[in-house]
Amino acid sequence: MSRPVLRSSQESPRIARLDRDRGLVEAARRDPANFDALYRKYLPQVYSFAYYELHDHHAAEDATERVFMQALAALPKFEERADSFVAPSGGDRQASTFRVWLFRIARNVIANERRRERRRPVAPLDEAYNLPAGGDVVEAAALREAGSVAWQAVARLPEDRRRAVVLRFVDEMSTAEIAEILGRSEGAVRVLLHRALRSVAADLRGGMN
Amino acid sequence: MLGSSARDARRTEIYLNGLLAAEERGAPDAPLDLDVDPAVVFAARRLRADLIRPHPSFRFEEGLACRLGLAANPAASLRALHAPAGAPGHAALGSGVPRLGPLSSKSARPLIVGGVASAISIGAVYVAWRWSRGSGSATAHAESAGKTEPGHSSGRGRRVLGGIFGVMS
Numbered sequence: 001m002s003r004p005v006l007r008s009s010q011e012s013p014r015i016a017r018l019d020r021d022r023g024l025v026e027a028a029r030r031d032p033a034n035f036d037a038l039y040r041k042y043l044p045q046v047y048s049f050a051y052y053e054l055h056d057h058h059a060a061e062d063a064t065e066r067v068f069m070q071a072l073a074a075l076p077k078f079e080e081r082a083d084s085f086v087a088p089s090g091g092d093r094q095a096s097t098f099r100v101w102l103f104r105i106a107r108n109v110i111a112n113e114r115r116r117e118r119r120r121p122v123a124p125l126d127e128a129y130n131l132p133a134g135g136d137v138v139e140a141a142a143l144r145e146a147g148s149v150a151w152q153a154v155a156r157l158p159e160d161r162r163r164a165v166v167l168r169f170v171d172e173m174s175t176a177e178i179a180e181i182l183g184r185s186e187g188a189v190r191v192l193l194h195r196a197l198r199s200v201a202a203d204l205r206g207g208m209n
Numbered sequence: 210m211l212g213s214s215a216r217d218a219r220r221t222e223i224y225l226n227g228l229l230a231a232e233e234r235g236a237p238d239a240p241l242d243l244d245v246d247p248a249v250v251f252a253a254r255r256l257r258a259d260l261i262r263p264h265p266s267f268r269f270e271e272g273l274a275c276r277l278g279l280a281a282n283p284a285a286s287l288r289a290l291h292a293p294a295g296a297p298g299h300a301a302l303g304s305g306v307p308r309l310g311p312l313s314s315k316s317a318r319p320l321i322v323g324g325v326a327s328a329i330s331i332g333a334v335y336v337a338w339r340w341s342r343g344s345g346s347a348t349a350h351a352e353s354a355g356k357t358e359p360g361h362s363s364g365r366g367r368r369v370l371g372g373i374f375g376v377m378s
Contacts, residue, residue, distance in 0.1 A: 031281075032280075043265065043273075044262055047264065060265070064265065064269075065273050069277070150260055151260065154256070169260045172229060175222055187218070190218035194218040201251050204252065205251075
């Protein structure tokens with residue numbers, strides 16, 4: 001996540017988002033071997049995003065690989081744009097951090113994969129949350145079951161709401177970052193999340209009755 | 210002036226920010242604004258607790274790290290592969306490179322497909338990198354790629370390459 005910094009301006013307070021990854025990005029630009037640090041940092045997040053979208057470990061791994069390969073190739077073209085956030089409306093959507101940029105690549109890769117997937121049979125949702133278990137078997141089974149129920153409720157959401165929920169709850173992104181990744185305004189993302197949560201609540205409560 | 214929908218959405222956002230921050234500091238829950246829709250609170254707590262972040266397999270992580278390392282520094286990789294056996298920096302093909310095998314019985318994909326795809330990906334990344342950097346800097350980069358400077362910052366990428374090819378001089 002970027003660190004917001006207030007800047008004085010004649011019209012309104014502006015928030016410049018300083019990319020926390022700037023040092024790592026610059027190191028990777030100097031020597032691509034240093035890209036490994038960015039890769040290690042964001043692998044779990046990118047993989048999670050892909051997994052929740054594609055419902056399959058292997059498809060998620062393939063997509064993750066493509067994301068990082070594309071990011072490595074395109075890194076010299078990445079431009080951090082830090083000073084175009086306007087508080088509090090978020091109407092101006094020009095800012096970009098490495099994480100947002102990486103997730104935009106991920107969104108495109110996953111969208112392509114989903115288009116390809118539509119031509120293939122889709123795995124049932126019950127199997128989609130079959131995560132590897134470790135440690136206490138009973139606890140892991142309970143966790144899987146709870147996770148499966150929650151995930152099924154999320155999976156039934158429309159695409160934009162589902163993506164917003166995954167980015168918010170799994171990848172712990174801010175509304176501003178999600179807005180950048182989905183290409184929506186911050187206000188729209190807030191409404192997406194609010195409606196998504198209401199739908200999930202209705203779904204979960206319906207399942208309990 | 211915010212409409213009621215936007216106002217509710219903003220309250221939800223404030224609650225979610227509090228919920229995520231509460232977990233960071235080990236608090237059981239976020240301070241609750243009574244105006245927040247109880248259904249939203251219920252769903253948010255449930256998703257926060259139940260939506261886990263899956264992690265790819267260790268084998269995949271290390272395999273991709275190797276492929277990225279090769280794509281980032283193909284010149285050094287090729288030099289190492291073509292060095293005479295026994296020479297410093299020599300690496301036998303596949304000697305230290307973790308091969309991506311099937312991760313489970315469910316995933317028996319032909320290895321050759323993965324190999325070809327990886328080779329194409331690595332080649333494409335290298336070409337794109339050279340184009341973006343210009344030929345001069347790419348040459349300089351390729352020349353410097355084989356050098357390891359003791360004391361120079363050695364990131365994980367270098368360590369990965371070192372792990373693949375052993376000691377590189």
